[in-house]
Amino acid sequence: MDLTVLSFGASSLGAEFRNIDLEEAFRSVRVAIDLGMNFIDTSPFYGRGMSEMLLGRVLPDIPRDSYYLGTKLGRYAGQHFDFSARRVEESVDISLERMKADYLDIVLCHDLEFVEMSQIVEETIPALRKQVEKGKVRYIGVSGYPMKMFKYVLERADIDVILTYNHYTLQNDMALDLVPICEAKGVGIMNAAPFSARLLTKATQPPWHKATPQVRAVARQAADHCASRGVDIAQLALQFSIANPSFATCVTGSANPDRVAQWVKWAAEPIDAQLLAETLEILKPIHNWFYIEGRPENNDEPIET
DSSP states (O other), rough: OOSSSEEEEGGGTTSSSSSOOHHHHHHHHHHHHHOOOEEEEETGGGGHHHHHHHHHHHHSSGGGGGGGGEEEEEETTTEEOOOOOHHHHHHHHHHHHHOOOOEEEEEEEOOOSOHHHHHHHIIIIHHHHHHTTSEEEEEEEEEEEEEEEHHHHHHHOOOOOEEEHHHHSSOOOOGGHHHHHHHHOOOEEEEOTTTTTTTSSOOOTTTHHHHHHHHHHHHHHHHHHHHHHOHHHHHHHHHHHHHHHTEEEEEEEEEEEEEEEEEEHHHSSOOOOHHHHHHHHTTTTGTOOOOOOGGGGGSOOOOOO
């Protein structure tokens, strides 16, 4: 698979960040495809099925050979996880039905840091391989937050791809540690969330964001500095996250078609190297800050801020 530098993340179609307008949401998907994004990433967790259902309303009208389609499995609500072999087949079939698709290009185990990791390696991934053999899925992998859990799976399982989020941004480049491991194993890396769930934008963070007061304050300082130079920090964040060729693509999404078009425009413009250096200097006090997600034992030791 040859993915475009930007991919469309459909979590916003599940109203994960705000209430959405359905017609705008449908149009955002079409705009993404029309402007050249060739991969759509979603999950049954996004909107608890809503994202996949809405994609099923718009994708049948778009030629299937013009995009790759990926979804996830294992997480279905805030605290509802099921990575059993039986649920793997059910989840794949339900996702196919919701999105009115004949096959899925990528299926990822979603947020596996919340469960016992050995189950993923011993039960979930082998069950997913069977879906590949049946022709329902082309490539399989894992997605989540902690770096530790990626290393665990990469050492013990045969996967094709990983999706890491919030870990290759202006504020956090810890995903670089995964690059040599993945290259040695022939595993593709997809980067997601260049804005770190709005932390690296002028917008207010969603209520579930775990950024500490200091992290928020430093990020705001960086945003204000960019604004003083006439640049939206979100533009700098996007350009930074797509510039590294070690990542197959950068996944970001919105249910606002104008926002999607703006990202494509930013991606085509040259990055301001001087402003980038200044912004990275401002962000140094919170460089590689991260939070605990899922089970503590599936995480590295956090950095105090």
